Amino acid sequence: MVRRRPRITVNRAAKAHVADPTQTGLRDESREVTWRRLRRMFAVGVSKATVLAAVLTLALGFAIATQIQQNQEGGLATLRQDELVRVLDDVTQRSARLDRQSRELEAQRNELQSGADRAKAASEQAQARLDQLAILAGTVKATGPGVRVTISDSSGSVRASALLDVLQELRDAGAEVVQFGTVRIVAGSYFTDAGSAITVDGQSLSRPYVVLAIGDPQTLASAMNIPGGIVDSMKRLGATATVSQMSTVTIDALHTPKTPRYAQPVPEPTAAPTGG
Numbered sequence: 388m389v390r391r392r393p394r395i396t397v398n399r400a401a402k403a404h405v406a407d408p409t410q411t412g413l414r415d416e417s418r419e420v421t422w423r424r425l426r427r428m429f430a431v432g433v434s435k436a437t438v439l440a441a442v443l444t445l446a447l448g449f450a451i452a453t454q455i456q457q458n459q460e461g462g463l464a465t466l467r468q469d470e471l472v473r474v475l476d477d478v479t480q481r482s483a484r485l486d487r488q489s490r491e492l493e494a495q496r497n498e499l500q501s502g503a504d505r506a507k508a509a510s511e512q513a514q515a516r517l518d519q520l521a522i523l524a525g526t527v528k529a530t531g532p533g534v535r536v537t538i539s540d541s542s543g544s545v546r547a548s549a550l551l552d553v554l555q556e557l558r559d560a561g562a563e564v565v566q567f568g569t570v571r572i573v574a575g576s577y578f579t580d581a582g583s584a585i586t587v588d589g590q591s592l593s594r595p596y597v598v599l600a601i602g603d604p605q606t607l608a609s610a611m612n613i614p615g616g617i618v619d620s621m622k623r624l625g626a627t628a629t630v631s632q633m634s635t636v637t638i639d640a641l642h643t644p645k646t647p648r649y650a651q652p653v654p655e656p657t658a659a660p661t662g663g
Contacts, residue, residue, distance in 0.1 A: 469615030525642030533636035560610035
């Protein structure tokens with residue numbers, strides 16, 4: 388006898404109810420809307436240019452931080468021996484100049500405070516200061532001990548920047564007055580390359596370059612001849628620099644001050660009349 392299998396019936400209404408419930412449909416729709424919004428946001432805000440800019444910014448920040456850390460950790464340890472000698476020499480010379488200036492100012496103060504004729508002492512100091520300013524401005528001649536630097540450059544490899552280094556080295560060593568060729572050096576002097584020639588304040592210099600400087604001869608000469616200094620720098624350029632110490636250096640080149648275009652002196656205040 389053959390038994391028939393019981394027929395299994397499916398309630399289609401119940402199946403539809405389970406497959407598509409109201410709450411589940413709402414959650415799915417909300418999730419889909421959220422993902423669509425996120426995709427649109429990232430599609431608009433994140434591009435190749437934005438990513439590249441972010442990477443470059445991070446790389447730059449890392450490089451700057453690394454460089455600062457290296458500078459802080461390295462300091463003088465990263466300098467060569469000749470550079471360390473120059474740093475030590477500059478510090479020593481500046482310290483000596485500051486000590487000398489301090490003693491001079493203290494002497495002037497004591498003279499003004501204890502002098503019998505304070506007005507006369509003040510007038511003499513004012514005149515001395517005026518003479519110093521005239522020398523610095525290049526409007527009067529100057530004489531005193533110093534050095535003569537002669538730079539021979541037959542190949543023309545010495546440029547304006549190298550002569551500017553000579554001036555800076557002399558000033559760091561305490562040179563009070565400097566003359567390049569026939570040009571008096573002042574605070575506003577400038578060096579430029581004009582083809583194969585070099586000009587100072589618009590005036591061409593002729594070879595060999597002759598530099599006169601007034602100051603302590605031994606100190607100035609030592610600054611020129613220290614390892615890595617001007618003499619060595621000129622050798623590396625294929626030129627030669629000789630330094631001669633002189634008991635008397637005369638600087639007769641004068642600088643003509645320019646008339647200010649905008650600045651005007653302030654008139655002296657007049658005393659207000661007093662009523663009786």
